[in-house]
Amino acid sequence: MKCTKCGAEQEADVKFCTQCGAPMEQDNQTPEDNGPDPAKEEPAAEAEAVKAEEPAAEAVKEEEPAAEAETVKEEEPAPTAVTVPAEPQPNKKFIKVLSAVVAIAAVIAVVALAYVKMATKDPKQVVIEAFENVFPEGQVYPSEELFGLKDFAETVKTADSQGGLTLKMDSCSDETVNAYAGSGLRFQAKDDKTNGRSFFNMGVIYSGMDLANLNAYYGDDTLMLAIPELSGKVFTVDLGDGLADRIKNSPTVGPLLEQNGVDVEGMAAYFTELMDEAEKVQTEGKQPFDMEALINRYKEGCKAQENFKAALTVEKADKGTYTMDGAQVSCKGYNVTVSKDSMIEFIRQSSDFFLQDETLKADFMRQLETTVKMSELMGGTMSGTGNMSAEEMQQQSYEEAKNMVDQMIEYLDKALTDVNMTVYVDKKGRLAAVEGSTNLRLDDTDVSEEGYRAVTFSCQLQGGAYLTQNALASITLEDATDTVSIDMVKQGTYDKSVLTSDLSLDLSVPGDGAYNFTYTSTYDSKDGSYHLSGEVGGNGSQLVKISATGAVDQLEKGKSVHVNIDSLETSIMDDSVNVVLSGEYYYQPLEGEISPLEGETMNVLSATEEEWTNVGMEMLFGVMGLCSQLGISMY
Numbered sequence: 001m002k003c004t005k006c007g008a009e010q011e012a013d014v015k016f017c018t019q020c021g022a023p024m025e026q027d028n029q030t031p032e033d034n035g036p037d038p039a040k041e042e043p044a045a046e047a048e049a050v051k052a053e054e055p056a057a058e059a060v061k062e063e064e065p066a067a068e069a070e071t072v073k074e075e076e077p078a079p080t081a082v083t084v085p086a087e088p089q090p091n092k093k094f095i096k097v098l099s100a101v102v103a104i105a106a107v108i109a110v111v112a113l114a115y116v117k118m119a120t121k122d123p124k125q126v127v128i129e130a131f132e133n134v135f136p137e138g139q140v141y142p143s144e145e146l147f148g149l150k151d152f153a154e155t156v157k158t159a160d161s162q163g164g165l166t167l168k169m170d171s172c173s174d175e176t177v178n179a180y181a182g183s184g185l186r187f188q189a190k191d192d193k194t195n196g197r198s199f200f201n202m203g204v205i206y207s208g209m210d211l212a213n214l215n216a217y218y219g220d221d222t223l224m225l226a227i228p229e230l231s232g233k234v235f236t237v238d239l240g241d242g243l244a245d246r247i248k249n250s251p252t253v254g255p256l257l258e259q260n261g262v263d264v265e266g267m268a269a270y271f272t273e274l275m276d277e278a279e280k281v282q283t284e285g286k287q288p289f290d291m292e293a294l295i296n297r298y299k300e301g302c303k304a305q306e307n308f309k310a311a312l313t314v315e316k317a318d319k320g321t322y323t324m325d326g327a328q329v330s331c332k333g334y335n336v337t338v339s340k341d342s343m344i345e346f347i348r349q350s351s352d353f354f355l356q357d358e359t360l361k362a363d364f365m366r367q368l369e370t371t372v373k374m375s376e377l378m379g380g381t382m383s384g385t386g387n388m389s390a391e392e393m394q395q396q397s398y399e400e401a402k403n404m405v406d407q408m409i410e411y412l413d414k415a416l417t418d419v420n421m422t423v424y425v426d427k428k429g430r431l432a433a434v435e436g437s438t439n440l441r442l443d444d445t446d447v448s449e450e451g452y453r454a455v456t457f458s459c460q461l462q463g464g465a466y467l468t469q470n471a472l473a474s475i476t477l478e479d480a481t482d483t484v485s486i487d488m489v490k491q492g493t494y495d496k497s498v499l500t501s502d503l504s505l506d507l508s509v510p511g512d513g514a515y516n517f518t519y520t521s522t523y524d525s526k527d528g529s530y531h532l533s534g535e536v537g538g539n540g541s542q543l544v545k546i547s548a549t550g551a552v553d554q555l556e557k558g559k560s561v562h563v564n565i566d567s568l569e570t571s572i573m574d575d576s577v578n579v580v581l582s583g584e585y586y587y588q589p590l591e592g593e594i595s596p597l598e599g600e601t602m603n604v605l606s607a608t609e610e611e612w613t614n615v616g617m618e619m620l621f622g623v624m625g626l627c628s629q630l631g632i633s634m635y
Contacts, residue, residue: 124314127334127423130431134467142465142494146525151558152587160590164188167568167583168205174577182208184583190594195219196279197594212626217597221275224597230622233615234599239275244268250605252612270370289363297357304349311342320424322432325463331424331432338419344409351405355398368393415440430467433460440477454478465494469501482510499523514539528552545571560588 002009003017010017017023121129143149155161168184169177186203197219204211217224221240226233238246244265248254257264299305317333324331354360369390388396421436440453455477462470469492476485485508492501505517515538523530533547547569554562568581602611627633 123316123334124309124312126332126425126429127312127314127336128309129429130423130425133429134431134461136467139466142499145496146499146523146557147555147561148557148559152561155558156587158193160192160194161587162188162190162590163585163587165583165585166205167565167581168208170567170580170582172579173575177579180206182206183211184581186210190590192219192590192594195594199594206630211629215597217594219594219596222596224601226597226599227619227622228599229626230619231615232599232618233602234597235604236601237604239271243272246605251608253605273370289367294357294360297359298350298353302349302353304346304353307349308342308346311339311345313337313339317422320422320433322424322426322460323462324426324430324432329426329432331426334423334425336421336423336436338421340413340416340418343416343419344413347412348405348409351402351409355402355405361394361398364397365390365394368397415442417441430463431461434458464492469494484509497525499525512539523552528555542571542574544573545569545575554586560586562586562588 003020006017006020008017008020164187166184166186169181171181172178182205184205186201186205188199188201188203190199192198198217200216202214204213212227212229215224215226215228221238223237223239225235244267247257247268248264254264257267313336315335317335320331320333321328322331323329372390372393417439419436419438421434423431424433426432435458437454437456440455442453455475457473457475459473460471461467462472464470468490471488471490473488473490474485476483478484485506487506487508489504490502493499499522501519501521503517503519507515509515515536517534517536519534521530521532528551529549530552531547531549533545535545536543548565548567550564550566552561552563554560563585565581565583565585568583569578570581571578602615607615
């Protein structure tokens, strides 16, 4: 069947031309006017009928050139060819969505790559931060969490408080000493910072009872001393204004000091200065040598650390697997080289800072002035200084210190070589392990000669409640014939209730020499029980061992504590000598007021020679009485 429009051959059941889209006439179609048989129609009449039935919309297509129609006919297959349906057009909306998704994914990939590049730290910075965070600021250690040690330290400096320690001997392996079982010492101190008063007591205990006591009191510029068991007198000294005159006018003390060449007025001024300094320390909490402030000045004002860090050479290395917090973890590795020159420069810059620090110089000068002044007051001079002033002594001391530093640096410059390490850091940025080696050149010899020493070292920080709670470390020095090694193992646990800590150090030296130190401790906060033990041994023998057991039965973190010492045992030389003590320790807020000592007062500076003679006799009889209690004969 042919298309009546374009003449293309079509299948019998096709309703529309596959070439031009015109509707196809069916052979069995019945004319609407029931006219004669279409087969008998003349060709011209048939053409006219087709033209009459075509839609008006197809009129434009009828104007196509005849040549085009003929070309189409030539390109068509034989009348029996099968027409292939046209391929469906793609969904344009889907293409747009897919393109947008691809674009977004590309942007995300670029941003992620840029972020990774920016977030990836420089290897040197990773290593430096790992070392700096071994002891991070703000780390709360188990001991601090259990006892509040920092708060205790602050309380001691600022609060009104009292504390004491009592130790008595329970037994001794020596029978002679064991006869004094139950004897011991007691120390007690009270500090009233609010009113500027303090009290101290030292008691000698015999057979569970007080044998003698030394009491001291200070307040309102008055010092008081008493030994009640030896004398009923309370000895007093007024340290306030006019001390020099009182010493000079003393009928006994003044002449005695002058006879020995002591400058009385200078001595009085010296003691006044000491008292003022002590009060300043107590009120301001500032020590003569403030080490914390010195370290802070060093960190802020000295470039030694920064220059040392900058001189490090760090490159990526193979990964390693180490134990951290009880599990095996993969750690990134870094090869680190510390040059000899950077170590020497670090030592030189640090020493120069301390030698040039003006505050440290001033503190040292004050100490020298005090020492020189005391020496002058006693009518003498310091050994090896002649009549040098404090300024001259300081200059001499600093020159000697500088010479020592120069000599040390010169020696290290010859002995040291570069240090090569492999540092491993976990995914949290914590230092996991260090393995390294270096060489020491001794006695100005070449590495191939006898003075050469190979040094290898390693350290593994295995974490726990804090990074260094569990750790392994070792260092070995080796030459052609001898080897010296030190090994350390540190273990500990903490579960918010029970704290354990164990440490062992082993030293191996040439000649089959072996020495060790072990320490172990356990504390259970539930019942306050504790156990401490430390031991030093050598070549298979126990040299000395000290152990303690007891319980913390009262504890208010940072404020008060009471510790029972059930047993404090000391043994020497494989337990050939053994002593067992017991007692208690306490620290708490001040209870009550601190009052001056009771008894008949005796002014030390105004007392006459006769009064001193009477006191001497009284004390002599007191000593005799104490000896009789101890079973000691005075004759």
